[in-house]
Amino acid sequence: MESHILLMQIAAILVSARVFAEIAARFNTPRVIGELCAGVVLGPSLLGWIEPGEPIKLLAEIGIILLLFEIGLETDLGKMVKSGNRAMILALAGFIAPFLLGFGICYYTFDLPMLVSLFIGGTLTATSIGVTVRILADLGRNSSREGQIVLGAAVVDDVMGVVLLALLYEFSVTDTISMANAGKIALFVGVFFVLAPIVAKLLSYAIHHFHNLSEAPGMIPVGLISLVLTFAAIAHMVGAPELLGGFAAGIALSRRFFLPFGISLRVDPDFGHHMHQQMKPIIHIFSPIFFVMVGLSLDLSAVDWGSPFIWFFSITVTAVAIVGKLIGGLMVPEDRYTRIAIGMAMVPRGEVGLIFAELGRVSGVFDNEVYAGMVIVIAYTTLLSPFWIKLYYRIYGDRLARIDSG
Template identity: 60%
Template structure:
């Protein structure tokens, strides 16, 4: 592709993403759905204006890393600790039940290969923090009892989901399931998660000091992006996916993150807020490229829509995806309505599910039909949940307040 053609491609991606995001939000749907639809429209599925070429995929990769950096930046570890055992139980059940249901359906019912079935189960695991936060905030329920449990569980869900993604990534590049390699990856991740936040906080002190003495604008964005990319490289060197580096860097720089050995390495709240404020525009520039690229990678023309497989597969996995999350609060104490509210709020998959699906496609673990089915499942759980949750609180909100 010539350089001037690439400029036009990038222009089409950014403008279509913005247009469809605005449209989705006006229709009370999550913005990520609009970005997905933009990719489908301008890609091989419909207009065929843009192809998912390597240069676009590279920008999408940066978008993934920045997306996970933002998730880490917004992760509230104190909230997770405060919600106690309930959040841990809901998170573990909400992660394991969809995974087991998805894996068994894929492996036993659809008779798919072991690694494909594991990726399908993994795609159904993590709850989208962003979508859950947005809906609960819109309903002014984020500080309710069930809201606290949901947010704590969603935080843990994302952390465990990223660890699972690292394991499946190792299996995908290693050619299959290998318990020895899995053990090495888990050990690498544990060491990385222990050391990376400490290193990131130490580096943040240097950045903050430089910011106080420098008169040149733009220091924080350039140094934080450099830190993020360094940690992405470091994560890869440790045997984990690059996006884990982005997540850990964001987690360490969050003003709500703390280290167990005291406040000596605590990030100044004003500095953390400044990082968030200056990084948001850059993150919001790159992350839509990832979601549009997911839509570009989905070639609807190659799918045999007359084949019963696509419809049976996506509808079956959708039921498993919803049921696994709805059942997650069954093991905690609380009223029936509170448990229903928690279960519904845990349903949307969003970003992490899309990352799983995209990795499965890029690793040739998912064929086009399976990939399409998984995108349909993720999109439906993401799109329908806000409407269902709003209806639920509209009808039962008064009873939940008593």
């Protein structure tokens, strides 16, 4: 692709994301809806102006990594630790229920082959942490009780999803499953999440020190972006999603994170705020590219809308996708209003579901009809979930706020 075309595409993505986000905000709708719709309009679903190539995919990946870094910075680790048991219950229930329901409905009702049914069940386990945290942030509920539980569960979901994805892909290629490989991935991911925040916290003091000594401006954003991207690369190398590397770095650099074993290093208490303020403009440029990219990846024009199978299949699997995550939310030991809010927040599949579906298509597990049906399911849970989540908070938001403050 010629450079001037790529530059025009990036400009179109940024401008359309902003315009559609403004329109969404005027209608009192989460901004992420506008950004997703911008991708649908620009992509193959409608105008077909932009086909997401590798440079745009890379920018989108940087966007979600930086967004998760910001979420990590704003995360109250104390609340997250307190919600640890609840987050783990939600992650396990919200992973197992959609998987079993998706596999069962496809294998026993639609008579699909076992591997296809397993892949569909695996796709339904996904939770788009990027879409979910953006919806909660737009509603001002990112640091709420349910927000912290959902965030913790979504991180665990992503890790389990990676392990399951590796197992299913290996089975589709070799017809065998190596539990040793799955165990190795799980071990590496666990070690990374133990060590990464500690290392990042120590490196943050180096960034702070050199910022005080530096004669040239820009030390903080250059140092932080380098740190975040390095951690994202390491996360990928150990088998975890890159975005979780950004989240681990953000957690470590938040003012609520303390090193273990009583280690205490003196640092300017305003440095964390200053750091966040300098990173915000960069995050606001890159993160919309990711959400537009999700919309660009949904080729709704390729769907055979006249096929009875696609409609019956997609509607049934969509219902299973929603019910599976709501079951996960209902398993959490909270009041009923919080449990429903938690389950609803876990429904969007977004880019994580698309990764599963695309791998199923590329590996030959999904035929065109099944793939099209899964795209519809992912599109529905991603594009429409924010509307009914927002409606729920409009009705029960005051009650949830009182529960959170109590």
